[in-house]
Amino acid sequence: MLFTLAGPAHSELIIRKSRFIGCVEPMPDRAAAQARVEQLRQQHPTARHVCWALLAGGQSAAVDDGEPGGTAGRPMLDVLRHQQLDGVLATVVRYFGGIKLGAGGLVRAYTDSVAQALLTAHKLPRQRxxxxxxxxxxxxxxxxxxxxxxxxxxxxxxxxxxxxxxxxxxxxxxxxxxxxxxxxxxxxxxxxxxxx
The missing domain is CATH 3.30.70.240 (Alpha-Beta Plaits)
Incomplete structure (x- = not known):
């Protein structure tokens, strides 16, 4: 059974001076997701990265936004899939703290940001x-x-x-x-x- 979210849920992690602001929220399609990501870019103009992942009715996306390939968007998308979600956008805004985390550290940071946000999210069964x-x-x-x-x-x-x-x-x-x-x-x- 697939689930969606009743509303947005947030998380915030500080990892080696970098700040990761995570959000999971219901999202109907890719166009709405891109508009939401643009809104986040405007809200956080000094953030280094706004990475995102989307699962919405067969539309999926995994965007690293300048992070090394496969270290942000794909791990975020995997969390959504593992939680059997659909119609959900996951975003993580990163403020770089000056210390590189390496590929493994980035994967953990982005995965944890989404997973922490999902801990407080209210899931609803998705019905046709x-x-x-x-x-x-x-x-x-x-x-x-x-x-x-x-x-x-x-x-x-x-x-x-x-x-x-x-x-x-x-x-x-x-x-x-x-x-x-x-x-x-x-x-x-x-x-x-x-x-x-």
């Missing part, structure tokens, strides 16, 4: 969502809205025409049970439409 469309007579609109709220389904759109058309999303594992319950409650007056 499905989108459903239903049409009901106006008399059943209230019933459908109550059932949506009870099932924690997300209402995406409502159209009022000859009937009320609802577009919603909910976890895939709940979809068939939800549909069966609504079919039973509506006594055949609910129609399921293609989600397109």
């Amino acid at each position: 969502l499905v989108q459903l469309r239903a049409c009901v007579p106006y008399a059943l609109e209230g019933l459908l809205r109550r059932e949506l709220a009870a099932a924690d389904a997300q209402l995406l759109d409502v159209q009022h025409a000859a009937q009320v058309i609802f577009t919603l999303s909910l976890p895939e594992a709940q979809a068939s049970t939800f549909q069966s319950r609504l079919d039973e409650l509506a006594h055949g007056r609910l129609g399921w439409l293609d989600a397109d």
